Amino acid sequence: MTLFVGLLFALAVLVFSVQNVVPVDVRFMGWGFHTTLTHVTLGATAAGALFALLIVLTRSVRSSLKVWEAQGKVRRLQGELKAAQEAQRRLQEELDQQKAPRKATAPSGETSFR
Secondary structure: OHHHHHHHHHHHHHHHHHHOOOEEEEEEOOEEEEEEHHHHHHHHHHHHHHHHHHHHHHHHHHHHHHHHHHHHHHHHHHHHHHHHHHHHHHHHHHHHHHHOOOOOOOOOOOOOOO
16 A cells, blocks of 8 residues: 555656746755756655655664564573573472382391292
């Protein structure tokens, strides 16, 4: 939808520019030159499009950096979780060993008959 609106706007600017080919004098901050209204319109539109593109790219890069940072944090936390699960497993094994009934040993001096 955005592409369609952009193309529609570009078409409108193009039609406006083609219909207004009158020569104009342009002055900006001490600079001055003689050109057509078509060039001024297309130049201003192109400058606006480039400025908008710069803003979009800046936001996109910023978002990508945040995603990259979040993915790194997820990987780090997954590693910590795996280490904690391994420690829990070892502790559970140790607890199971301590709870297991121990084999009865004969008191010293007594012999066991088979």
